[in-house]
Amino acid sequence: MIALKLPGSGFMSLSASRKARWSLEKVPHFQLLLIALFFGLGLIGILNHAMWRDELNGWLIAQYSPNLGTFWQNIRYEGHPILWYAFLYLLNQMTANPVAMQLFHLGLATASTSLFVCYAPFTRLQKLLFVLGYLPLYEYLVISRNYAIAVLILWAICVCFPTRQKNYFILAILLALLANTNAYALLISLSLSLTLMLEFLLRHPLKLELNASFLNRGISLLIILVGVMLAVALLIPPADSNLQGGADQWFFNWDFHRFSQSLSRIWNSYILVLVPGDAKPLDVFLFAILSVGIFSFCVTFFWDYPIVLAFYSCGTGSILLFTYLKFLGSARHYGHLYLILITALWLKNYYSPNRLLSSFTDSSWIPPAPLKKGGENSRDDQGGESSGDNKGGENGGDEQRGENSGDNKGGKTNNIVKKLSRWQGWVNRHFLTFLMILLYCQLVSGLVGYIRDLTLPYSASRATARYLQAHQLNQFSLVGSEDFTMTPISGYLGQKIYYPESQKMASFVLFNRQRQPVNDLETLQQVQAKLKESSPVVLILNHPLETSLPSLKIKPVEKFTHSFIGNEQYYLYLIQ
Template sequence: MAVIVSKIDEPRSTTLCKTLIFVVWFALASALCWSETVWRDEVRALSLALQGESFIDMLRQMHGEGHPALWYILLRAAHLVVGSPVVLKIVALTIAAASAYLLVFRLELPRSIMLLSLFSSFSVFDYAAMSRNYGISMLLVFLIVLSWERGMRNGMVLGLLFALLANTNVHSVVLVGGFLAYWFFDLVLARPRPSLSAYRAFATAAVIAAIGVVLCVMTVYPTFNDAGQNDLAGKNFAPLVLYAFAGASSYFMEFYPDRILRLVVADPSLARVFASLMAVLIYGSLLGLANRRPAMLAAASVLLGFSLLFTLVYPGSYRHQALWLVFIIGMIALVRRSRPAAAGIAGVESSGGVVKIGRLCFMILLALQVASGIEKVHQFLFTDIPLSRARDLGSFIQSRPDLKDAIIMADPDYLVEPLPYYIPNRTYLLREQRFGAIVRYTRNARHSLSLADILQTARQLRQSEHAPIVILLSQRLDRIAAPVSLRESYSWLLSLTPEEISAFRSETTLVKRFGPVAGSDETFDAYLLK
């Protein structure tokens, strides 16, 4: 296919330069991928993908998880071939490498934007080293851009790509809407009016995309992770929507590197300054597409769509927010590819000062992502502080023959989710009172626990299962001197009193205290029930 080979008319020096750039990216992404300790959300997806006796059983059991099916299908298919949890990293890195290849060799981008995009945090770490489903979105966005002209002829190709994009993650449904908005405004603003066949192609793609969106919704809802959604009880819907439209940039503060975010948290006055600056950069970036109004309107619609999603459904993290940057990159490439064909069409303006200012704003945004990427490289390649202590716990358990068959329980429960990647020990979920490695963030679980409850459950489990019991606690008990009630996860509570702590420590042995982590909360003390 044309989209997977480099241009044959490029000078050899240009091709060699691009090849070197790609090799450097691949070496860096691979080093981050294989050095990164997987954390709970990564392994949770693999655990879900391996449920059931068949693909149908897997799809049935993952219904309501909160993500559509494409990532899980890819993981299960790869595991059938490799037969090892390492497929998690292999699949993620392969998808990221394909995206990076298209970014370097196929997308028609200014070299500065290509380089900044390639070495941004989302490209080199969050969608490559981090084994999640969001990297597929970037690959499909780039494939859509490259297939655009051919796909506009009948709508089938783009429609199928839209349907796949809608089934990578819920946030990518907004990206599908953005592409359809671009196509729609492109038709409406075109002069002379397009032929009937052009509208028919759009309608075909829209129908296929709608089928993909329906499949996504049917897979995701009703969700059993109902505690993970935004709680809108007692809140007025209209002000929330108005705030989402007026303050969209406030949902994208994680575009700043961690060093700036720490300053923002420490100083409220700086928080206002950096929030205002982020608004200028985000809304200014839209102006970079002002020479192609359909693209600017599409990018604005995706920005507002994400803001509504973060306000009304799920809070947004960096991996979600960065999808907007990926969409802008796709729009820039799409505009450059279609520029000759669009000459003289309404909605297409000559490049001027406004566009240059907009491109500068977007390049500053990308430069911030490169700074974040440098932080990630330093953190995970040049320090000994991992993302999670799950691998260290696995090594410790394997070094203790007496813990070979130990049952592991934890508070919070989700601390056990990454363990299946490293050790085969059974895990028990305190809040749901069942064995398993997939936590359901449901409002039907035990929302309030005490340390006495944990100790009692451990005793009962040892009596019924005749196995050693290892208890992981995220709280450092020796640092608590007064009764406290701590909020965990979305809506869980853990109560601790000095009396309960004393009783717990008298019946357990602290066998290992694990050190700090970066970028997650997956560190803990490990206790063995006496």
């Protein structure tokens, strides 16, 4: 295994953590133990976790779509590419129990953790902290979504990255798959693809050995393009979709607060223990400034690694742009900014420092001889004094003034270069401290999220479904509103519910114009119509019923308010 290094500092270590690091170094079978710990925590977490609508809506689409054509049309309303849904469709051919999705998700998360623990160029302590962090332990493990498969593919790309020296096929296939996991992974896939193209174009200045044939490069590019086009085809919603405002809902106007919100996502992604509220403009602005500082800090660290810098800048910039233009998102979304940083640190291990970028600002830097066209372009040849000699020595006064002017400009330039050099040196010396702070913050957030999910149900859907089954209330006609909050109950019950918003029996919800919001009075009117078919009717609401009809006998049955998701608390009513 290769240990991640800092420029001129040897192995990544801190005196404060040296004792802990060396104690971990002495632990036999550390990799196996850490993977087993992660799997054990994951198994406990997912079996305890009460799934919510975003997890079960996709499962229900796969379960209740009668054929592949309908399945394709339905997932177009989900706002995600196909890969995760394809696996859900295959799982549904074997079982209708949604726990199968959770176990499959656990397998994906464990596989990605195994790759990270076995191959990532970090110390044992850093691996331990990362694996037990917020995203790997909680957001991308306990909650079954398409993000775990994206992380698995991303780490596989990092592991297989050296294969590009002779063959791009493996990376091309992985990049195409990555693009088809979610929108943020698509942006990372595009950033990595552009980075590989840039690397090939700069292979000679960077002294890189990239020997893939023209045919290999062409076919690999085609594979990536096909994968990206497939992802985009599903990410572009149907014309009647109103999910996140539909295809036309983009924010192209200038708004300083939204700009600050977008920038602050860097801080929110890296440092999770203190996150500003979006409704507080001053707080958001201050954290946006901190985010710019963090980004500048990381850019400086990657400055002598141009290819890694290109990926980090492009990946971070594209997600921030998407955040501003389309969707501010939550931790699971902008958490990809943190994944980009970890990926950049991993890829950095495959390169040696290169002063290609420094050569444009550092006057003391002489490019390597092979880049010269002959040996005449010395520093003296490029100076102001030599230029004056070439123009002649007759105009002595003018020449002297030119020299003084050149000295002043050169002095200012040298001062700037020295300050930048000192800044870069300071960043290199303190980057490990910065990284360890991030990892410990992620650890605290991960443990808090994991323990909270053990003690506070993420959704009250499972408890509600179990109550309905235990008291045989699911044998009556079920009416549920608001419809999209009812999908997890439908998933746990394994049966359809009547949704007043779409006025039909359904399980999953498609966010299109066919569904219309309803109030409590309209819901009761539809219940009254259902009573003509069968009586009684069990009404499930995600809020207390605030109205009634004289012709209906409404009996409150039970309420389930112990839930982390506020609008997935449920109230049951028996109506006759």
